[in-house]
Amino acid sequence: MRTTFTVGTRGSHLARTQTTGAAEALAAASGLEPLLEIIRTEGDVTTGSLASLGGTGVFASALRAAVLDSRVDLAVHSLKDLPSAQPDGLEIAAVPARVDVRDALCARDGLRLSELPAGAKVGTGSPRRVAQLKAVRPDLQIVDIRGNVQTRLARVPGLEQHDDHAPAAAGSPRGDLDAVVLACAGLDRIGYDWAITERLAPTVMMPAPGQGALAVECRPETAAAGDALAQALARYDDAVTRLQVTAERALLERLEAGCAAPIGALARVEREPEAEPGSEKAAGSGGGRLVLDAVVAAQDGSRLLREHAGADLPAVRVRLEDGAADAETLGVARQLGIRVAEALLDGGADLFPAT
Numbered sequence: 001m002r003t004t005f006t007v008g009t010r011g012s013h014l015a016r017t018q019t020t021g022a023a024e025a026l027a028a029a030s031g032l033e034p035l036l037e038i039i040r041t042e043g044d045v046t047t048g049s050l051a052s053l054g055g056t057g058v059f060a061s062a063l064r065a066a067v068l069d070s071r072v073d074l075a076v077h078s079l080k081d082l083p084s085a086q087p088d089g090l091e092i093a094a095v096p097a098r099v100d101v102r103d104a105l106c107a108r109d110g111l112r113l114s115e116l117p118a119g120a121k122v123g124t125g126s127p128r129r130v131a132q133l134k135a136v137r138p139d140l141q142i143v144d145i146r147g148n149v150q151t152r153l154a155r156v157p158g159l160e161q162h163d164d165h166a167p168a169a170a171g172s173p174r175g176d177l178d179a180v181v182l183a184c185a186g187l188d189r190i191g192y193d194w195a196i197t198e199r200l201a202p203t204v205m206m207p208a209p210g211q212g213a214l215a216v217e218c219r220p221e222t223a224a225a226g227d228a229l230a231q232a233l234a235r236y237d238d239a240v241t242r243l244q245v246t247a248e249r250a251l252l253e254r255l256e257a258g259c260a261a262p263i264g265a266l267a268r269v270e271r272e273p274e275a276e277p278g279s280e281k282a283a284g285s286g287g288g289r290l291v292l293d294a295v296v297a298a299q300d301g302s303r304l305l306r307e308h309a310g311a312d313l314p315a316v317r318v319r320l321e322d323g324a325a326d327a328e329t330l331g332v333a334r335q336l337g338i339r340v341a342e343a344l345l346d347g348g349a350d351l352f353p354a355t
């Protein structure tokens, strides 16, 4: 009988913080002792811009390899860094409750997006953020940035804070930008919410599919073992978050096949299904409703295509308190994602230039 479980993590402060949080929750639920192993990934050592790295999943692949060859039992990923296609030999055993999905503006002097002066310099390495920033503020000068949270924040006067856990990279410019954009989730998780001057509304800055959510990945036999670890994983899964990210990732997967443009997507459960066992309500009357908003952007912000659709969830099938959404309900979420993706493709998303 196992008494421990091993969890692989990337070495960054953010990765270690979120992995430790997940490992502690699973330890408390299982009574097992967690062992953390730091895995270096290509995404951590390379210095080129994120856009130039090409290919999704640079952050995830080394961690996944460690799970596949049984060096570790589990890997904790930021869900938005995971390619949408699920590889053979791995499954997402738990998607814990999501935190703030929004993107964060971190500006000098407490400025909000609308208060940045004309021509202000804003740093981000994400084509999705570039396009949406330019759509609302075509005057902004966007600067491609990389590095850990501390290195990015140090580019903004007043936001360079000494942090022994993760110092800003030596040699990186300091104080040369008016603002940077990062994910709220990452900043909140490492206690850097003080740097956020505006949590950008998803209507302005649609987050990446899966943003703010984690994925705990393992080998299928780990999840199926029926032991304390498998039970803890099942309980750690959050049914609402799982539904949301299932729709968002299905959209991403369908679009990845048809277009290379930056994508934002956010699903929400507008009405939670009633969880009365045995109730015979038809879907749509007393059942829940899942709504998905998405945007595909031309890289230069010259065009933004938006779509929105909803789907009724089967009324009695989702047990929101005590367990995972069942396969039929997840299928509804997946179909919603595909439907919105195809509407975007019909609207011309596949004609947008990639860069």
Ligand SMILES: NCc1[nH]cc(CCC(=O)O)c1CC(=O)O
Pocket (backbone or CB within 6 Å): 078, 079, 080, 081, 181, 182, 183, 185, 186, 210, 211, 212, 213, 214
């Ligand atoms: N792209 C890197 C990445 N992957 C996950 C997060 C933050 C946490 C999250 O969204 O879950 C970040 C940093 C960022 O985008 O600012």
